[in-house]
Amino acid sequence: MLKLKLLFRYFLKRSPLLILASYFVAMQIKAFGFSFMAAGYVIKLFVLLLIFGIEWLYDMKREKFYFYYNQGITIRNLYSFTILVDFLLFILIIKLLWIF
Amino acid sequence: MDILEIDGVYLKFGYEEVLNSIYLKCETGKITGVLGSNGCGKSCLLKIIFGSLLPQTKSLRVNSKTILKPYLRTGEVKYLPQFHFIPGSVSVKKAFKLFGINFEEFITHFPSLEEIKSTRFKYLSGGEKRIIETYLILKSQSKFVLLDEPFSHIAPIYINTIIELIQEEKHEKGIIITDHMYKYVTEISDDLYLLKDGWNKKVKNLSELEFYKYARL
Numbered sequence: 001m002l003k004l005k006l007l008f009r010y011f012l013k014r015s016p017l018l019i020l021a022s023y024f025v026a027m028q029i030k031a032f033g034f035s036f037m038a039a040g041y042v043i044k045l046f047v048l049l050l051i052f053g054i055e056w057l058y059d060m061k062r063e064k065f066y067f068y069y070n071q072g073i074t075i076r077n078l079y080s081f082t083i084l085v086d087f088l089l090f091i092l093i094i095k096l097l098w099i100f
Numbered sequence: 101m102d103i104l105e106i107d108g109v110y111l112k113f114g115y116e117e118v119l120n121s122i123y124l125k126c127e128t129g130k131i132t133g134v135l136g137s138n139g140c141g142k143s144c145l146l147k148i149i150f151g152s153l154l155p156q157t158k159s160l161r162v163n164s165k166t167i168l169k170p171y172l173r174t175g176e177v178k179y180l181p182q183f184h185f186i187p188g189s190v191s192v193k194k195a196f197k198l199f200g201i202n203f204e205e206f207i208t209h210f211p212s213l214e215e216i217k218s219t220r221f222k223y224l225s226g227g228e229k230r231i232i233e234t235y236l237i238l239k240s241q242s243k244f245v246l247l248d249e250p251f252s253h254i255a256p257i258y259i260n261t262i263i264e265l266i267q268e269e270k271h272e273k274g275i276i277i278t279d280h281m282y283k284y285v286t287e288i289s290d291d292l293y294l295l296k297d298g299w300n301k302k303v304k305n306l307s308e309l310e311f312y313k314y315a316r317l
Contacts (some may be wrong), residue, residue, distance in 0.1 A: 063185060069150070
């Protein structure tokens with residue numbers, strides 16, 4: 001449970017930009033149809049890589065991760081969880097835009 | 101009693117060899133001190149033991165069982181890095197909750213820090229951060245604790261309290277400590293190792309520190 005809390009904490013700190021990108025892509029899909037899906041995924045992937053890349057550059061020695069390491073959480077856990085939740089939110093935003 | 105042993109460590113960054121001939125043993129109930137000059141690889145060695153730094157080769161065993169990344173095992177090893185590791189946005193109260201440590205007990209040891217309970221880490225001084233981080237790591241549930249420079253930025257009065265806490269915790273844990281305030285380290289250590297030019301040596305007599313040009317006694 002604690003690990004899950006910390007994984008969520010890590011995601012929440014990065015969520016504003018990710019949600020904004022999801023909303024933008026979902027709006028484009030609604031406007032141009034599912035043909036925009038492939039381009040949408042590329043935009044989403046770019047935003048994710050941008051966030052992780054900036055973090056990587058600002059913290060070359062991975063000092064911030066020791067907070068998570070001490071709770072048994074790896075960088076892979078953090079990144080995988082962020083990608084998964086981001087994807088689920090993306091699907092949810094598309095669904096919501098479709099309904100309303 | 102739990103025993104942690106590491107040997108066969110070979111670590112190099114590019115062409116620079118950092119560690120090449122290391123043997124270190126830590127037992128629960130004992131404090132193991134690691135001394136060495138700046139840049140000799142003390143922090144790297146602790147990171148290798150913790151599992152966050154993977155060298156070219158190593159053999160790390162806990163109770164004769166090989167482990168690659170001890171930090172992935174809950175309750176095995178906790179590590180206090182030499183930098184501040186708790187995110188600035190986390191409040192002191194929240195940090196204690198996340199580590200499962202009682203703040204009221206902390207206040208009995210450091211009464212002057214009571215007022216910072218709701219303060220976020222980014223607003224604390226370097227010393228306050230260090231005291232809290234050291235306390236959290238020391239008190240966390242684990243068999244072994246790795247302390248990298250726990251006394252830096254800390255006022256002498258608090259250093260004594262931290263030493264008392266380390267002595268208290270060693271009854272249940274194995275503690276590996278490294279710090280440039282070597283007098284404190286030699287005072288509390290049951291076993292002492294000196295790290296130099298990539299190899300290490302168990303120190304039996306403090307005069308060896310002078311012989312190997314680590315300190316002037």
